Amino acid sequence: MRRDLLSLVLCLPFYAHAQSLVVCSEASPEGFDIAQYTAATTADASAETVYERLVQFAPGSTRLVPALAERWEISDDGLRYTFELRRGVQFHQTPWFKPSRDFNADDVLWSFQRQLDKQHPWHALSPRGFPYFEAMSFGELIDKVEKLDDYRVRFTLKHPEAPFLADLAMGFTSLYSAEYAGQLLAAGTPDKLNSQPIGTGPFVFQRYAKDAQVRFTAHPTYWAGKPEIDKLVLAITPDPNTRLQQLKAGVCQIALHPRPTDITALRQEPGLKVLELDSLLTAYVALNTRHQPLDDVRVRQAINLAFDRQAYLRAQYGEGNASLAVAPYPATLPGFDQGQQPWPLDPARARQLLSDAGHAQGLKLSIWTRPGGGPTNPNPGIGAQMLQADLAAIGIQSEIRVFEWGELIKRAKNGEHDLVFMGWAGDNGDPDNFLTPNLSCAAAESGDNQAGWCHKEFDLLVREARQLTQPERRAALYREALAIFHEQAPWIPLAHPKQFAVLSQDVEGFILNPMGSNNFARVRRVR
Template sequence: MLHPLPLLALLPALLLGGQALAARDSLVVCTEASPEGFDLVQYTAATTADATAETVYERLVQFAPGSTRIVPALAESWEISADGRSYTFNLRRGVRFHQVPGFTLSREFNADDVLWSFQRQLDPEHPWHRLSPRGFPYAEAMGMAELIERIDRLDEHRVRFVLRHPEAPFLANLAMGFASIYSAEYAAQLLAAGKPAQLNSLPVGTGPFVFQRYAKDAQVRFVANPDYWAGAPRLRRLIFSITPDPNVRVQKIKAGDCQIAVYPRPTDISRLREDPNLRVLELDSLLVAYLAINTRHPPLDDVRVRQALNLAFDKASYLRAQYGEGNARPALAPYPPTLWGQNPELKAWPHDPQRARALLRKAGVPEGQKLSIWTRPGGGPTNPNPGIGAQMLQADLRAVGIDAEIRVYEWGELIKRAKAGEHDLVFMGWAGDNGDPDNFLTPNLSCAAAASGENLAGWCHERFDQLIREARRISEPERRAALYREALAIFHAQAPWIPLAYPKQFGLTRSNVRGFQLSPLGSNNFARVELD
């Protein structure tokens, strides 16, 4: 990646450690992993969203802090037509994009930026559409090109989205990261200069923080945006200290090397509550931990084999080892029970190795069948201790005659390879982006998501897909819920995942931190944080 300053410029600060960075006007956050990049629409990882959607970029609408309530952002207001197919947005005036070295942006945010940001993803003929090596995973998995009939520029400060059919979660979807607004002027300058890749290494948005530089797998640095339309952040600098090991994150916050540490291990929470210098934040978030079963790889394409894997894994022991007592609930469905549309008739797969072995033999799986288990180093909220979890699964599979090899990949590499379908079994998690059940189902389990690679199970079930498509087109929650109950019954019987847990979300702050709150959507925003 290209950076505005050479890596050598970072070395003195890196060598001095966090204490040197933690000035009164600086916030150092110990994060769990590196961002995949900074062109947000190419990626889906939460760590990437924290470093882009919550800092540099903004959307037409946003979620109120700590909730799933939709409030104005770059659009001051909006009107929805009676038939639910037309959304007209009145854009905020006086909003300026960030200024970065080597580029001069001459105008304020307007309708042209909205059109560029969406048409780039939706229109195959757009000059930037083919310049994304990863495509546009959210837009593709959610079928946005098929949903949006057109986007009209009514004038400089008004745009209208016209849909081909009503879409219940559409407004909430526009608050998600993939709907971030880019500068069309900056993109035009990059293209003219022959530097389109720089969009992924030097992002420009309207958000509360201006990107400064990135040292791969070490640090991301931002400075406050003094011209931010909602008021400049209270801190001048924001530094992400990339710290994959949760034990090291805890050590660093205890030493004062960072003021916020994300995703401590749940098993450490009771001990951390005893430290008078720390605050433990806790929230029932929209999180699910699961094991994706690659249905494109024989013998995993046989439903009996997938059911056998669900029976073989001792999930109760796994939950105790990973989360401790009371810090997670066992998962049955692709989304937690805090969201509506659950199917009360679903029953957890029991731990039954004998029945699992019988199913494997019926499916013709030989003794000693080879499979791979993929996981990551470090740990996050949906997989606090990846090594132990993978070893427990490996032992349970061995007990039913499957010889599983554990493969550990760095987070970015794991995501890239898993989306390419190279895995057999992969530990994964999902944080809801908008508070709607569809956000768990369409991006992760739809046929469109299987085609794009976002559906890590590669599972495409015609009836399931029909149900979730129909549910998106209905506004009445009760009718939508009935469709989701039927879809969840299909998911359970077909077993493309081993659902693991609905974890609680935890965070740590030093006692002098004010204004930080956990989001049920699993994101982390630091724009209103201040230090005493």
């Protein structure tokens, strides 16, 4: 049986329920212990369903609002953040865990200390480490996390950090049950934290059928009010065409990330509605500077000069559905240099640079991509073939290799690739969120900087900008950093796509998130 038909069959029992919601999603979650991962599909299946954080973003915006903290105070010097925790918040009850108490300060301490303290009994139990925590240099930022009483916690920083509060709304700062963790450790089954998650969020995890679907039920005692959807299914459907077929057949009610080139036709489809949002998304190709000859800036510049990105933009996104990328983040964020021009299409200059670098006779590289398609790479096969053809025109022979999304991320983190198509959704509306996790020296060390690029001057500028609160001074430092990025060319910046979703007419309350993740807590179906 084909996998897409298997997904349909598995979804039918949930779909039959009047208050069910089936979402056709583009990829499998890497796991459910969100602190170990960075992919948006993993966040949808964990951070946006099972877990919550001290603060959160208001739906459809980057505005911070209370979540598990009702209020907070920041000291005048920007070093101390004191949070008053929400009372009466209940953890999920499941066949594998029955909580004996409500959420409190002990859970906040456990959630941060296991990432922060190398002596913590859970620190070494994460086989993937804590990539976001490490890439964001939180270990060098946070001096201590203290429990003032059962419902007050204080973070003390070693230096001011402008985006710190917004960082606390990101998935990697999700709050876990210390009681559940203690139970797992005592039973010798800590791996279940990643397969049987427990949180305070709007949905309770039921089970995961690998590469097929994730099932949830509504949290009946959710502090913000029980969701109207009783049962939620994420049906894993990598192919965008199959997602749309299942939506039209009534198998799912939301199809995420349709191909932008299909949007015009979809707007004419009866019984469907299309949501659109200018999002904080970046599509790029990372050039692995840890591999020769990509460690030579002339080779990286030649590759940028060889690729016809305007043709790529038209083929992937159609008319008006994306803008050409010049920098790692969109022009709407501070520090973007409006005068910076993208690398022009100039094969002759590219060939000369290759010759200057000692590769007049050409060279061989690999191009890595994924199957299916998502918001930053709607048609991976076509994109990789276009890059392959343009590189061949300047004497670079390349082999295209296709990996399932989770495998692609794992192998890219290990630095096995030469060129890899990637995308990024900004998690907090701050420029730093595009630069530090993807291009810093700390991220190169952790492997989450797929270019493996560590430029000391760039790194210092970004670090300094993070510690400032004056917007104009931060923006000036980012402009300097982006000039270095452009000249050093560790990426081929591709596009800043718009975000789309297609819904059945009976779905209401679903709001696209500019950070690219999807939350279904306030979704309802009307008849």
